[in-house]
Amino acid sequence: MRMLHSTVIAFLALALLAGVDCKPVAGVGSTERLNVLLIVLDDLNTSPGCYGNPVVKTPNIDLLAQRGARFDRAYCQFSLCNPSRASFLSGLRPETTGVLNNKTPPRKKLKETVFLPELFRLHGYFTARVGKIAHDKYSESVSWDISEGKDQIGSVLDPDCFGREWCATSNRDEDELDGRVARRIVRLLEESRDRPFFISAGFSLPHSPWYAPKKYFDLYPLGEIPLPADFASSGAAAHEIRQSRAAYYASLSFVDAQIGLIIGALDSLGLTRNTVVVFTSDHGFHLGEHGGIFDKRTLFEESVRVPLIVSAPGFPEAAVSPRIVELVDLFPTLTELCGLPGVDGLEGISFVPLLSEPNRPWKSAAFSTAxxxxxxxxxxxxxxxxxxxxxxxxxxxxxxxxxxxxxxxxxxxxxxxxxxxxxxxxxxxxxxxxxxxxxxxxxxxx
Incomplete structure (x- = not known):
């Protein structure tokens, strides 16, 4: 775990001298400090059932949407992992971070920047990440109290799946990497029930390769998988598209089941009443649209539009906002919800008002790069x-x-x-x- 930067320490000292008020915003019905559970998937487009897909089975993600606000026009700032994650973790846009590919370390330009979980840590929160939050290669660019990636978590590789793009494994849920991520998150919640926390669950799916236990593939018979609206071919090409889509959906349903474990733990531990839950992805992904694209490096809707659900205590449930929001807005939104002081220079805006009034006038445009x-x-x-x-x-x-x-x-x-x-x-x-x-x-x- 990296040491905190000198300017970060100075920031903390100034905050303490200023007597920072760390209570949540008015309207949440409590002066108790709110926790944050940030759930980030990799390469997830708006396939969850709550976004209108009649085929995909995601009951737990749908439950989160019923408990909070679903944003129908949420956009990433860059359709690639490292740039997008560096952006929403810093509250700065890719042109400012200088991270425009998967090879640039976030700290190359953002040497003294306080990332989102680091700010919460400075204000007395226990912070932990399990799985992929920052881009894997640069996970140590963000400081946490506990930081565990795939090397620490481990998984069981079904030997029949080696080298394949997709595979229905013979594993149990808890043998898969994302199954282990969820179970480790549950243990951290149990250990943190009596202290304010910022805990992040980073799931590797539905990024390829699409590996999940066979029972999730069984949910998606190929004959029930629709082709993209603009896909005109048939035969082998259509079969391949359906097979890839089915594997993607199976991976998503597997992750949904793991999210269900986490939601269940929040409920049983009594943490739902004082925890802000955010569910999102770093960017979307094409599933054969626009002539058979299976990629994310475009600016079509399938690539830059992301699912975003925010469940915050004291705000309306089952809300749906058609207004434009961006992932760069997460930083100021979470700090406002939890009563942390504003940070100068952020390039997103808090969308807390949309949680109360999801249809109110809002920002006029979203900006993305590929x-x-x-x-x-x-x-x-x-x-x-x-x-x-x-x-x-x-x-x-x-x-x-x-x-x-x-x-x-x-x-x-x-x-x-x-x-x-x-x-x-x-x-x-x-x-x-x-x-x-x-x-x-x-x-x-x-």
Missing amino acids: VKSKRVTRSVRTERYVYIEDVNGGKPRLYDHETDPQESVNQAKNRQYADVLADMRRRLKEGWRGQSRPPRDVKRQD
């Missing part, structure tokens, strides 16, 4: 339109979600969209500072 084969693309999204620009000079793309939710018809050369195109170009040029702030009447809760 890099593939050294080609950099940037996008700006409003609640209706998507504009994607190739920094290397490729043709621009404009999609209208009202008439084309699959993003299959590029309207950039359509004269009827000339004004829209000009407006979206302006928004992208101005950037998040000019477009992502909520209306002036939105006020921080005290």
Whole structure:
């Protein structure tokens, strides 16, 4: 575990001298400090059942949505693991972090930055991560009281699965890596019930390879797996698409069962009443859309839109917000919910007001970046339109979600969209500072 940086220690000293108030925000019905349980999956798109997928079986994720707020327009800032995680852990956008690939250490530029769990640790919280929170290669860039990755957790590899892209294993749930992550999280919750905590569960699935016990694959007979709406082929290609989708869904249902163990522990330990639970993913993933893509390094909706559920004590249940939020907003949202002081320089905004009023006016746009084969693309999204620009000079793309939710018809050369195109170009040029702030009447809760 890394030592805390000198500026972090200085920050703590100043906070203590200032007599920081660490009570939760008004409206949660208690002056007790709120805990945080952050659940992060890898490569998860909006496949959970609560997002409208009639095939996928995720009863425990759906239960979280019933207990809190589901955000239908949540977007990552970069469609790749390391850049996205560095962004939401720092509260800064990829252009600021300098992390634009999986090879750049987050601390290369963010030398003295206080990451989200480190801030909670400074304010007296016990902090722990089990599994993948920061990108695996740079897990030690974030300091925790307990930090355990796959090397510490271990797993049992079914020998019949070696080298395969997907596999229905003969393992028990507790033999799989993510099964062990969940059980270790349960033990930490049991040990932490009498102290404020920030505990993070980082699941490796549904990132490939898609390995899960056979009983989860049995949930998805190939004949019941739909093809992408824009997929026109048949025969072997269609079979392969269905098989990959079934494996992805089986992996997700397996993780859902592990999340059920964690929710059950929260309930049995009496921690649900004072714990903020956040469920999300670092970015999405394509499952054969747009001509058979199985990748994340695009700016299509399947890649940059992520599931986001926030269950916070004292706020309405079963809420659904259609407003735009971004993963970079998690940092200020969690600090506000838990009554920690604001941090200067963050590049997201707290969406706590949306937890009470999910339909209220909010930020006008979300911004994302992708890099593939050294080609950099940037996008700006409003609640209706998507504009994607190739920094290397490729043709621009404009999609209208009202008439084309699959993003299959590029309207950039359509004269009827000339004004829209000009407006979206302006928004992208101005950037998040000019477009992502909520209306002036939105006020921080005290």
